[in-house]
Amino acid sequence: MTATPTTPPAEGCIDTQVLDHVLLIGINRPAKRNGWTPPMFRQLAEAYTRLDDDPALRVGVLHAMGDHFTAGLDLPLIAQYMKQGNKLVPDDGTLVEPHNMGQPGYRRRTKPMVAAVKGICFTVGIELMLAADIVVAADNCRFSQLEVQRAIMASGGATIRMAERAGMGNAMLHLLTADEFDSAEAYRLNFVQKVVPAGQELDEALKIAQRIAAQAPQAVVATRLNVLRAIEEGAVQATQDFEPVKRRLLHSEDAAEGIRSFIERRPAKFTGR
Structure with missing residues (x-):
């Protein structure tokens, strides 16, 4: 299927669409390779909260508009926002925190999430897909956890979940070199569960979500x-x-x-x- 996007504002947005019991959650800033801005994080948390709070919704599918999942954070905007003492997601328990790390004050998701990734999937993109429960990757994916190139540390779960899925050595290889790896390597490392031809990743993710939604x-x-x-x-x-x-x-x-x-x-x- 092809999700129908809205025309996003310059800072991007998160689109949602309901298909029976499934909530499609679309990252929508393709002109900037879906680079993340503060409003996008807030809207993503609101979408995850909607999934958990609506009894009619049973499964979420996280996907992206355009050719790429995300090139990562829009660093100038994010850095300025956080230097002012702002949080990307409030820690007062009102919204589900999409990284789902269980930090004090942050609400955790209870319902399943399937991620469909494609093209460039850098930094926060990897962390969001690892925070999902099942990941379908297009065979054209380019992954990189490149925070060390920017003199920062990945803090959305990569340091924990990469080692959990792939072992310490494999995690260190990609975290410390900031190298780029493909869908086959992500599959080998158990970061993704299925690899499909580019263009089929959302259909496959939706198929899995619908199968889950049919269960109790x-x-x-x-x-x-x-x-x-x-x-x-x-x-x-x-x-x-x-x-x-x-x-x-x-x-x-x-x-x-x-x-x-x-x-x-x-x-x-x-x-x-």
């Missing part, structure tokens, strides 16, 4: 959160959720529907209740 919403959220707890706190802590979550889900309307659909040999129609 409460079970999807519970499963996702348990995986994250296992990664962040360890397997023993994650097992503590097993019994209480199982009891809660078994008493849901969707659990009853799941049993009925099994007996009647038909697809289940879940409501999220």
Whole structure:
């Protein structure tokens, strides 16, 4: 599919579009290779919050307008904004923080996010895709975590998630050299889960999102959160959720529907209740 963009202002914007239970979230500043500005970060957080707060929405798909996912931060604008003491996303718990690192004061996303990346995907682009749950990459991607070239440190999760997915040596190779690598290398490192011909990445991401949206919403959220707890706190802590979550889900309307659909040999129609 081809998302229909709005005409963005000079500082860019985030477009949203609803397809059944899926929220498409589009990065829209193609004239600047989707370079990130403060208003774009705020709007992205608002879109992620809308996904979590709307019961009708079950999955998000993060994608981009134009030929590239993003060339990274618009450094002059971002630096000036942050030097004034401003935060790109408020830390008062009102909005979901898209990097999803769990820092104090920041709200975390509960629903699944699929990312579709293409072309140039630098710095914050890598961090946003690693913050998603599943990543589909076009075969023309160019990745680089190049903060050390600018005398800064990646602070949106790359230093943690690259090592988590690919091991210390592989993370250091790309973080410390600021080199450029392709979709095949990103796949090898487990940064992306699928590589498809350029132009098919959004269709594939949407297909995955729709498949997820067809499952029982409460079970999807519970499963996702348990995986994250296992990664962040360890397997023993994650097992503590097993019994209480199982009891809660078994008493849901969707659990009853799941049993009925099994007996009647038909697809289940879940409501999220």
